[in-house]
Amino acid sequence: MVLPDAGDSLDAATFEQILEMDDDDDRDFSRSIVFDFFQQAEGTFNKMDECLAKKDLAQLSALGHFLKGSSATLGLTKVKDSCEKIQHFGANKDETGTNDLDDDVCLKRLKTTINQAKQEFSDIEKVLKKFYEEA
Template sequence: MAPSATPAAAKSTDDLGLDLTGKEDLLDRTTFEQILEMDDDDEDREFSKGLVHGFFEQAESTFDKMEDAIAARDLHEISQLGHFLKGSSATLGLTKVKDACEKIQHFGAQKDESGTVDEPDETKSLANIKKTLTEVKDAYKEVAKVLSSFYQDTESS
């Protein structure tokens, strides 16, 4: 058994059964481990599994709403949806998803990706949103695959 003094960042990727090899930027291990600590049963992990599966449903629904808002050119709605999904993904430690959602939030507010510089061109903001939405969906698929494997899900997410 590994010594308890081992820092979380130095742990191997298999101490929890998470395979993050080459994908360390997908998940903040410390945050995710805090969620896992709330499980009553380490084997079933019903609490954390429920949170993760709820997030999967929420993310897919939010992506659909973002697509609709893009089609309607509703930047305000896109910004709100980005903010919403940013919070949910941050709670689980889904770093790459959170970061991309934050960019979408900023682009929807007609700012640059950092949220500090105004972008008055609505068409440019929408183009940035479309590009970033593709990126966030890819990041979501990657982390969903890792977490589905962790929870040994038989059904596809």
């Protein structure tokens, strides 16, 4: 386990796969990917806030899916799970994606989940930054 601090926020196997793509002597590649992701995540959260204000559910679902893809690639399990929920709520579904929900319920849940995702992101961000500072 490379990052014991990350706990269940991080899927070790997936993240290690990214680390293996690094050249032998540095962590340049993975560092660029991880820091790119920080930017992407912050940008996406900002867009989410805007859409939440406009009550644009469909766009929220798309954003959830978008960030789910990259967080999954890095193995950021908790962020990925929350993004998937955002994707579902935005599509008027419950968190498992099976039952229909109305707009109000979804907006309320989206708000909570987006805040949760932000928190999870900032937690893992700290761990990862520390990892790359030491590296």
